[in-house]
Structures are given as structure tokens and as C-alpha cells.
Amino acid sequence: MAFNNRQEAGKTVVGIEDARLDASLSVPFRDYMFDLIANGQNDLVIDLSMVDFMDSSGLGAIVAVFKQLNGEGSVQLAAPQKAVHDLFYLTCMDQIFKIHGSVSEALSS
Amino acid sequence: MDVLIVEDVHGQRRLLSAVVRKLGHKVHEAQDGLEALSLLAAEPTIRLVISDWMMPGLDGIGLCEAIRAGDFDRYIYFILLTGKTERSATVQGLSVGADDFLNKPVDFQELEVRLKAGCRVVELEQTLDQKNSELQQTLDMLEDDLESAALTQQSLLAEPATIQNIVFDWHFKPSKILGGDMFGYHAIDDENVMFYQLDVAGHGIRSALFSFALNNLLKDVDGASSIVREEGRELSGTPVSPEQVISRLNKRFQTTADSMLYFTMSYGVIHTPTGRVRLCHAGHPPILWLRPKDDTIGELGDAGVPVGMVTNASWCCQQIQLKPGDRLFLYSDGITECENGQQQMFGEQRLKDILKDAWQLPMTTMIGQVWNDLCQWRGSENFDDDMTYLVMEYGDGVSGRSGG
Numbered sequence: 001m002a003f004n005n006r007q008e009a010g011k012t013v014v015g016i017e018d019a020r021l022d023a024s025l026s027v028p029f030r031d032y033m034f035d036l037i038a039n040g041q042n043d044l045v046i047d048l049s050m051v052d053f054m055d056s057s058g059l060g061a062i063v064a065v066f067k068q069l070n071g072e073g074s075v076q077l078a079a080p081q082k083a084v085h086d087l088f089y090l091t092c093m094d095q096i097f098k099i100h101g102s103v104s105e106a107l108s109s
Numbered sequence: 110m111d112v113l114i115v116e117d118v119h120g121q122r123r124l125l126s127a128v129v130r131k132l133g134h135k136v137h138e139a140q141d142g143l144e145a146l147s148l149l150a151a152e153p154t155i156r157l158v159i160s161d162w163m164m165p166g167l168d169g170i171g172l173c174e175a176i177r178a179g180d181f182d183r184y185i186y187f188i189l190l191t192g193k194t195e196r197s198a199t200v201q202g203l204s205v206g207a208d209d210f211l212n213k214p215v216d217f218q219e220l221e222v223r224l225k226a227g228c229r230v231v232e233l234e235q236t237l238d239q240k241n242s243e244l245q246q247t248l249d250m251l252e253d254d255l256e257s258a259a260l261t262q263q264s265l266l267a268e269p270a271t272i273q274n275i276v277f278d279w280h281f282k283p284s285k286i287l288g289g290d291m292f293g294y295h296a297i298d299d300e301n302v303m304f305y306q307l308d309v310a311g312h313g314i315r316s317a318l319f320s321f322a323l324n325n326l327l328k329d330v331d332g333a334s335s336i337v338r339e340e341g342r343e344l345s346g347t348p349v350s351p352e353q354v355i356s357r358l359n360k361r362f363q364t365t366a367d368s369m370l371y372f373t374m375s376y377g378v379i380h381t382p383t384g385r386v387r388l389c390h391a392g393h394p395p396i397l398w399l400r401p402k403d404d405t406i407g408e409l410g411d412a413g414v415p416v417g418m419v420t421n422a423s424w425c426c427q428q429i430q431l432k433p434g435d436r437l438f439l440y441s442d443g444i445t446e447c448e449n450g451q452q453q454m455f456g457e458q459r460l461k462d463i464l465k466d467a468w469q470l471p472m473t474t475m476i477g478q479v480w481n482d483l484c485q486w487r488g489s490e491n492f493d494d495d496m497t498y499l500v501m502e503y504g505d506g507v508s509g510r511s512g513g
Contacts, residue, residue: 023312030369056310056442060369063418068366091373091392092414095422 003032005041009107012041013078021051021058030061034068042073045106049079054087066096074098078106110228111152113137115145115160115172116190125159128217132224142167146175149185156231157186157224159211162198170205177206184234186227190215258317259283265324267293272302273381274504278472280480281497288495289316289372290441291324297338297348300382303330306439306499307374308393310415319370323358351376351389352424355416359391364417371417375439384431384503389424391416394445397438397461398429399468406461409437431503436472438464443494449486459486472500 002018002025014033018025036044046062048054065075076098080088088099100106112134116122126136137155139145141164149155158176162169173187189207191198199210208230209223262283269278277294289309296302305327309316329335336357339347349357354376364371373392379385388396388409395410413424431437440460447455463482467475479498484490 026311026369030366034366055446056308056373057312057369060310060364060371063364063371064366064369066419067364090394090410090412092412095414096419 003029005036008103011043011045011107012036013045013047013103013107015047016051019050019052021048021054021061023055023057026057026061029058030064033061033065037065037068037073042069044069044073044075045100045103046075046077047079047103048077048084049081049103051084052081054084059087059091059093062093062097076100076106076109078103110157110231111135111137111154112224113139113145113148113152113155113158113160115139115142115158115164115169117141117161117164121161125215125220128215128220129159129224132221134224141165142169142172142175145172146179149176149179149181153183155185156183156235157188157227159188159190159224161190161213162202163192170201173202173207174205183238184231186231188223188227255287255314258314259287262287262291262317262321265291265321267295270294271504272296273299275302275379275381276472276502276504277304277499278476278501279497279499280476282490282492282495284312284443284492284494284496286312287314287317288312288443289320290443290495290497291320292439292497292499293324293327294499294501295328295330295337297330297378300380301348302379302381303337303348303377304379304439304499304501305374305376306393306441306497307372307416308441308443308495308497309372310370312494315368315370319372323362323372326358348378350426351378351387352426355389355391355413355424359416359420359422362417363420371415373415373442377437379431379501379503384433384435386429386431386437388427388429389413390427391424394440394442394457397440397464399436399438399464400432401468402432402434406465433503433505436468436500436502438498438500440498441495443492443496444483444498446494447483447487447492447496450488455483455486472502476500 004015006013069075078100079102088094112129114122114125114136116125117140122138126138130136137148137152139148143166160169160172169189176185187207188209188211189202190211190213192213202210211220211223266281292306294304307323309320330338337349337354339349375390375393375396377386377388390410391413392415395408398407398409409427411425411427414422445455445457445460463479467478
């Protein structure tokens with residue numbers, strides 16, 4: 001399984017255990033997140049610390065999560081590595097998502 | 110099922126044949142391994158062999174070995190008859206690829222059961238074969254489709270052209286699995302030329318089809334429903350501002366939780382008499398502004414979110430003033446993210462260095478040099494992503510127009 005989740009401080013922290021969040025993983029990732037949301041877990045923190053490459057499909061999956069929440073709940077991103085952070089910066093994702101340096105920072109926000 | 114019985118002792122062969130025939134199978138007979146091999150070659154319907162071990166000429170072990178090493182295009186199930194019960198016979202049989210064993214003298218009930226097992230395996234094997242060939246056919250068809258879609262994509266691209274005093278040229282190489290890169294340039298009226306480059310997220314047919322649709326929409330400069338030109342009261346319409354064009358596209362193409370389709374884009378309008386350019390960026394890599402006269406490369410990337418991500422997004426417009434001889438270089442992320450054998454990315458700095466070396470050369474030469482360097486970096490001409498760059502040069506503005 002490429003993903004895991006745990007409850008912490010009333011939020012669901014989702015870990016990605018793969019180094020690449022790309023076209024091959026974006027649909028499984030989206031479906032995994034949709035299952036959590038269907039379960040009522042809609043305060044989500046995505047722990048990106050293991051991901052060293054993400055492409056436009058990966059980004060699309062995160063946006064899909066955001067759309068699926070439809071304003072009820074939140075999705076925050078935590079601990080992106082430099083390459084992933086650069087992608088967020090280039091695509092101005094920081095205007096759409098809260099991006100935190102670490103998971104604990106995201107949980108205490 | 111067609112069964113071949115290989116046994117040198119005539120009486121035993123006849124007896125076995127009769128029993129197997131009675132079980133409903135079609136029986137072929139051979140006296141030794143060599144005859145068996147030629148029968149197997151001549152009768153492709155034979156899928157199961159029951160063979161004695163000890164035979165003159167080619168024995169059972171040799172026959173099994175020859176079958177496994179041979180180039181039969183089908184799986185042949187092999188049952189070895191062993192007169193002895195010692196383990197060495199079984200071990201030797203297994204090691205050359207026998208599927209099952211029967212002790213002599215043959216117990217006919219046991220024979221029936223082992224034949225049934227053999228038939229099951231052969232049938233499974235046949236089903237698998239058929240499924241494989243069906244899959245192969247489908248795959249061939251899909252690959253043909255992808256190839257013709259890639260050709261369609263290429264045929265939609267604008268030809269290199271000079272529009273008013275702007276020279277446009279480009280390089281485009283779609284990835285093997287088809288991507289979503291698209292670009293274009295059109296005169297909006299006789300003083301304004303628009304240009305754009307976009308990259309739909311993901312790969313494959315879905316992304317490509319979406320990029321075709323966007324291309325058609327943006328190409329429509331004259332129509333009543335054009336999104337790039339406003340029909341004013343005057344005879345010719347006025348260009349819609351770049352941020353407005355992006356906003357309109359964003360309203361029209363919102364991604365959904367299911368589709369995950371969105372795109373990054375740069376869109377600009379050049380006022381050709383003055384060289385004034387208005388630009389809008391939506392998550393696309395920055396445009397490189399080559400200014401040989403000032404010896405600098407500028408980066409134009411007033412960041413904005415990609416198109417289709419959020420409904421209430423807004424974009425801003427950047428203005429620059431081109432001098433004659435200036436070039437704008439638009440590229441998609443496939444260029445800078447192109448990896449070499451060591452998984453290193455090509456990167457922006459490397460791109461800028463090449464451009465600086467070549468910016469005084471004719472545009473086609475510069476375009477060729479960038480491509481050469483990319484192929485050298487990659488080590489081949491196979492790329493994971495669409496590779497696109499669009500270059501335009503601002504001319505001196507004296508192309509048949511009187512100053513006003």
C-alpha cells in the first residue's frame with residue numbers, strides 16, 4: 001500500500017509512501033482520499049515528506065480532493081521537499097492550499 | 110483431445126491406445142521418441158503425450174527434453190511412464206520438464222484421472238493463448254489510434270509564419286504516449302497579434318483531446334463567439350485583454366473531482382506597431398525574454414494558478430516593451446524537466462545558457478541548437494513528456510506599413 005493514514009489532533013494525516021506522485025499513482029491516491037472523505041474524514045493533512053517528484057497529474061489529484069470536499073472540511077499540505085515546493089510555487093498552489101513546513105505545524109494551525 | 114502414445118512394445122501400445130480412445134480422446138501412436146517428434150511436428154492438434162521411458166533410439170527422457178527445447182508454438186503436456194518406482198526416475202523426469210508420471214503396469218483408473226488433469230492444464234493454456242492474442246490485437250489497435258492521434262495533434266499546429274512584423278517558429282515533439290501540449294498565434298486585427306502556449310495536465314488521449322478543443326476555441330478569432338476578440342462598434346473588434354481571456358477559459362473549463370483535467374497557459378497580445386506586449390500567466394513556466402542588445406535574458410512569469418483549478422481565481426497582466434531583434438521563448442515543462450540517464454533534470458539555467466549562445470543566430474538555427482542539446486542530454490529522441498517550445502521575434506516594424 002502506497003498510502004497510510006492516522007488520526008491526530010482531530011485531523012486525518014495521510015502519508016504517501018512513494019517517492020513519485022505521478023500519473024501512475026494519481027488515480028489510486030485520489031481514490032484513497034475519496035474513500036476517507038466518504039468516511040467522514042474531511043479535515044485532511046497530506047504529509048508529502050517522502051515525495052521527491054510530483055507532476056501535473058499528482059497536482060490534479062490534490063485539486064480533485066479539494067473539489068470533492070466542496071467547501072466542507074479542509075485539505076492542507078505538509079513538509080514538501082524542494083522540487084515539490086517549487087512546483088507548488090510555479091503553479092501558485094499556495095493561493096489555493098495552505099502549505100506547512102511540517103505535519104506538526106499543520107496540526108497546530 | 111489429441112493424445113500421442115509413445116511405446117515400443119506393440120501389445121502395450123495397443124492396449125493403452127484402446128483405453129485412452131475409450132475415454133473419448135483421439136489417439137496417435139509412435140514406436141519411439143524420434144517417430145513421436147515427427148508426428149508432433151506434423152500434427153499440431155496433439156497437445157498431450159503419454160510416453161514410455163525406456164525405448165530404443167530416443168527414450169522418454171530424451172523425447173521430453175526435445176519437446177521442451179523445440180520450437181513448438183503450443184504447450185505439450187507430458188506424462189512419463191516409469192517401469193521402476195525409484196525416485197531417480199521421477200527426479201530426472203521432472204528436471205527435463207515432464208508434467209506427470211504413471212507407474213507401469215498402468216492402473217487404468219489412475220490413467221483416467223491423470224489424463225483429466227492434463228486436459229485441464231492444456232485447456233487453460235489454450236484459453237490463455239486466445240486471451241493473449243485478443244489482448245495483442247487490442248493493443249495493436251490502441252497503438253495505431255495513439256499514433257494517428259499524435260499525427261492529428263501535429264496537423265493542428267500553426268505553421269511557422271510571419272504575421273505583421275512578428276516571426277513565429279517552434280519545435281514540437283509529442284511524447285510516445287501522447288500529451289496535452291498546444292500552442293498557436295493569430296492576428297486579431299491589423300495591429301494586434303495574439304499567441305499562446307498551453308499544457309493540459311496528464312498524458313494520453315484525454316489530455317490530447319482536451320488540448321484539441323482548446324486549440325479550436327482559441328483559433329476562432331473572427332467568430333461572433335470568439336473569446337479573444339470583442340466585437341466593438343468599430344469595424345474591427347478589439348483584442349480581449351489576456352487576463353480576461355484566461356478568466357473566460359477558467360469559467361468554461363472547471364476541472365471536476367473525477368476528470369482531474371486542468372491546464373497551464375501563457376497568453377499574450379503584441380501590439381505590433383509599438384512592440385508593446387501584454388501577457389498573462391496561468392501556472393505555466395516563465396517566458397524567457399531574449400534581449401541580445403541589452404545582453405540579458407529576462408524571465409516573465411508573473412505567477413497565477415493554472416486554468417480550471419478554482420472558480421474564483423483571478424490573474425494579472427504584465428506589460429513589456431520589445432525592441433526590434435528581441436525574442437520571446439515559450440516552453441512547456443517537458444523541456445526543463447527532461448531527465449538524462451542519471452535522473453538529472455535539464456533545468457532552466459542550462460536552457461538559458463544555450464539560448465544566450467544562439468540568440469544572435471537565425472531563429473531556425475537557434476531552435477535547432479536547443480533541440481540538439483536536449484537530445485544529447487537525453488541520450489535519445491524518446492521523451493516522457495511533450496517537448497514544445499515556441500519562439501517569436503519582433504521585427505523592425507517597417508514591413509510595408511507607413512508610420513502613423
